[in-house]
Amino acid sequence: MMQEPVIEVNDVTVTRNQQVVLESITFQVRKGDFFAIIGPNGAGKSTLVRAVLGLVPCDSGEILLFGSPANPESRARIGYVPQTHVFDFSFPITVHEMVLTGRMGRKKGIFRRYTDEDHTAANNALSRISADLLGTRPVKALSGGERQRVLIARALAGDPDILILDEPTVYVDTPTEEHFYELLSSLSKDITIVMITHDIGVVSRHVNRVACLNRRLYMHDSDQLTSDMITSTYGCPVDIITHGDVPHRVLERHEEDS
Structure with missing residues (x-):
């Protein structure tokens, strides 16, 4: 059907x-x-x-x-993964803190604090892309493939129904690329x-x-x-x-x- x-x-x-x-x-x-x-x-x-x-x-x-x-x-029901170069990965934040920003669309008021639910959603998003161990790492220490996966986790943190990716493998090397598409294929079963x-x-x-x-x-x-x-x-x-x-x-x- x-x-x-x-x-x-x-x-x-x-x-x-x-x-x-x-x-x-x-x-x-x-x-x-x-x-x-x-x-x-x-x-x-x-x-x-x-x-x-x-x-x-x-x-x-x-x-x-x-x-x-x-x-x-x-x-707000769409998760967006832009090209990697639009982010400043030299900014002094951890991966978990970056993924948390994916919850901003669900918050009313720019000064609202992140809740336990937000932190849980960020952790779940990292787990969903098999990146649990990256949470405490500085974003500036990530490889190209890791950066792209973290951008996906950031989009997933908002619990979207649709995930849109713009040129997701531009900065990913060939050996990493196929693993990346396997990840997307797995995610496509639910989104x-x-x-x-x-x-x-x-x-x-x-x-x-x-x-x-x-x-x-x-x-x-x-x-x-x-x-x-x-x-x-x-x-x-x-x-x-x-x-x-x-x-x-x-x-x-x-x-x-x-």
Whole structure:
């Protein structure tokens, strides 16, 4: 049985500095999806995320969350994992203190103290990503992979229904990357995940739906990337080459040119 949509983007257009960044975007994310949106740098992927989060206004169209027009309450049900570089990891706080900031959306008033419930939620979030032992470590001492996992724990601390990740493996090395996707695959059993990336090669066996974005959105309603989607998005034919045992070739079969 098809699950109900939790994100609906209907004919959305966004312009910035008099340039069309997103044009007539329409798609749905359903409850339980592990949904990947891929595209080249500058394709409007981060702008699309920011529009869903209410950080960028839409020039036309509408965005529905959980079946209703997006509002602060429904957006509070989304956990957001931005690119690593937006955080200052030299700030003198521990991992636990950083994860606690993920509870801010649930607090009324900027001077409210963290409660025992908040601390428990932060500990549970770290446990969920198998990072219990990182809690007392300074954030500046984390590796690239550890930083990304902690950002996920920070988002999970708010008990979201949807987790959106913007380019989550940009600063993660290749050996760590597959472990990272295994973590996301495990989390996707309990939470809807939307992942934004520019790297075709990471569209692995873990995702169940995929779309391509380059100002306009191209999608095939499954985990298959079609040759037409890739060509439309990147402006030229693209082939996917994989190394090792993990299959990443996700182009559908097509007829040879006669």
